[in-house]
Amino acid sequence: MNQTTKEKLELVNGVLSEADKYNHALALINFDMETICPPGAMEEQGELLSFLGNKLFLLIKDEKFIEAGEYLYEHRDELDEFDRVMAEQLHRDYRKIKNLTPEKQLEFSRVFNKAFVDWTNARKNSDFSLFAESLQKVKEVTLEDLSLREKDEETKNMSVMDELLNDYERGMGTKELDACFEHCKERLVPLLKKIQASKKVIRTDFMHRKVTDEQQKKMTEYLMSVIKYDRNRGTYALSEHPFTNLMAKDDVRITTHFYEDDFASNMYSVIHEGGHALFEMYQPVENFEHHINTEKTLGMHESVSRMYENRIGRSKSFVHLIYPKVCEIFPEAMEGVSEKELYEALNEVKASLIRTEADEFTYTFHIIIRYELEKEIMAGTIDIADLPKKWKEKYEEYLGVSPQNDREGVLQDVHWSSGFGYFPTYSIGNMYNSMYYKCMDEAIDVDKCVEAGDFDKINGWMKENVFKKADRLAPSAWIKDITGRDFTPDDFLDYLEEKYSKIYEL
């Protein structure tokens, strides 16, 4: 590496270290807002987010920093693999913010903050009209933001929707997703009909027996220890919508929620968010040193969380592992419930209204609905005001259920308050993990590990194969690196077909 490159690298690292600090603070404020912040303080705290976000923006808009970043990008062949990834990312980011003034950035961030506050309020009152105006503004600033970006080779032919999708899952646009979801519909719609026509009766009465917060706390602690979540570098709190928050290298927190009449909701929130947390906790420490620790895509992230939640968490072997403890912690709820009954209840296929509570089979339909609506929003073929109606129609069409109010319909998810293009990553995640689960199973016999509670072995394989290069490779290269194959939804569809044919005795 020549002297100039070395100096530029030093300068860039200095600025990115400062940026990490701002991001740490922003993550903390966000975490606070979603867990404990009193209602009257939400707006003031939103202003604080905007303030620090603007400081961060000014930092990365600094001319010397940009110049150094662009220099590194041009000389990326001189860099090691980690720094090369960093330089490429800097270049991509630069393209996005080049024409964005700090004033504009502050204006945009205020729109998103207000939208979050309005969504919270609208959801509380189950009244979409309290959110509509903000959502319209979110759409407008999203479009304005995209129009300000400088196009490059990668993005020059992309539609608005393609570019949004690309922000979250590089290389996965409407062409790929349309094909993928059409294929899912082709295979899943007839299978869902068969399941719904099946005579198999799944007992679920006990799933809604009352449990206490104290019991749920114990269950949370237990499950965190089962999957080997590192309590020294993380903790949990309660929030309406469970999430995982990478605060800093040694701080990866999760949230969950306690419903007194649905103990499984907390359990599978903990395992899902716990999966996200493991991904962050057990990534290579070099990622932090080179500031590329947030390069992993959301699709990759969901692949991991959903593997722990569904592929492992709802497997026969996992239910076998936890069954005694579930009975011990919830003696009243589990009275007279067999291991088989618990397994089947946790895998009941039931068309329902709430995405986060959906079973892994019908889940894909919830995503398809959101994806199709987002395409229409961005194309301008749907009015924001009509969203509750369109939402209802889609749910009736795909799942045969109909929300009775906005809270259980269009207001259920927070995501749109910060933009569009996010949802498909949830489904893509299922497809990735079905592909690499096969490899893991060949290498270590997953069911055997699960039954023995040997999550060190599972986490170890994941660390070496799935986590290690996630921040260094684009999704298509990453999944090929793990599995030797190109992306396909078929492994996931095969898995669903096999598992649910057995459960529903088709």
Add this chain to the structure above:
Amino acid sequence: MNQTTKEKLELVNGVLSEADKYNHALALINFDMETICPPGAMEEQGELLSFLGNKLFLLIKDEKFIEAGEYLYEHRDELDEFDRVMAEQLHRDYRKIKNLTPEKQLEFSRVFNKAFVDWTNARKNSDFSLFAESLQKVKEVTLEDLSLREKDEETKNMSVMDELLNDYERGMGTKELDACFEHCKERLVPLLKKIQASKKVIRTDFMHRKVTDEQQKKMTEYLMSVIKYDRNRGTYALSEHPFTNLMAKDDVRITTHFYEDDFASNMYSVIHEGGHALFEMYQPVENFEHHINTEKTLGMHESVSRMYENRIGRSKSFVHLIYPKVCEIFPEAMEGVSEKELYEALNEVKASLIRTEADEFTYTFHIIIRYELEKEIMAGTIDIADLPKKWKEKYEEYLGVSPQNDREGVLQDVHWSSGFGYFPTYSIGNMYNSMYYKCMDEAIDVDKCVEAGDFDKINGWMKENVFKKADRLAPSAWIKDITGRDFTPDDFLDYLEEKYSKIYEL
């Protein structure tokens, strides 16, 4: 006001609004560290505090800002009362940081952050030697910081200890405190002996009966509602050491702790911290607009928290008010306990080791011990390493009790990890509130209000008389403004004598 003054004022207000934002972020991070932050993340979060603290420091070291502040101070006669207070405070602060470089400031803040982490660790392990080195450093940077300050008319003849005390309670130095505490000793030592010799038996067995976290949560919510704490603008969390945190105008949080064998500890933490919170919540909104909302001294603050906690909270009328609810929430613990027994148990005088758990009578001795040790630390007549021994000796001398380990001795308080001079404000607070309680009682008959649960009336009087000018007046002027009298410890000593003579039938 002339045009230049107007412009300077605008500039200063702009910078102070930014400073408010940094302080909001710092408060949030502190709150997080003391409530939920995982152990492995404490150091990283301390670094974040240093980072943002340094940004704040750079902001207020800006030459134009300082120049404008000094201009306002010189032209303070042109300003309204609020802005005048602000200008005077800016001038005082300027004197303190004039010779402090950002590098020094960062170095100091890192010492304090490390000391906090080390104290936490030392306390956990009950091993003072793990904290000694950091405490020595705290002493050194405290001295260095003081040596860098520019002296002015007010401070030119002050000793090191005087200046530290003055930072927390303006106008209250060693001369005043030595006299005050000597007088306290004169009156309290013989009274304590009489109490200890009294034949009166106070029943306390039930105070250590087991209660659950769920019950304590209910009690916390109940007490917050009794004193009319505004839940829209505040919330509570759990921490080892209870505290109140003014985050922002509409966010004043408290913390408490749950001990399963000491339900009163949580109760009186909530009332104490709740008192602090009321002071912040019901201050004039102009304080925020003029950035003087943190001008109230700690002595003033403790006067309010201790009035709610002790003067009101441990009164017969308050016990009468809450007794039915205490029985309802803790039916097992309160079985067979009369209202009188509860009142007496809450007022038992007992020489003990832990300051925060001490009764209001012996409390003053805990402060005197810390004050005397601090004077020796700052004078260099005691080695840091000898503190545990000296601590033990003082406790034996004044209270006749002796700590068995560092955790219940010298490591019990967090305060020294951030410096010295703070403790006396706790005692001064008791003396202030005994003075103004008389005025309030004449105006609204406090016992009658308490029995009727009419805290709106009490808070209303406090707001008009105690809270209103606290940020605008120095302590001596403030107490005179409320009571028409000069500061004296005698009202407090009279109150103790009268109350405890009755309880102990002297």
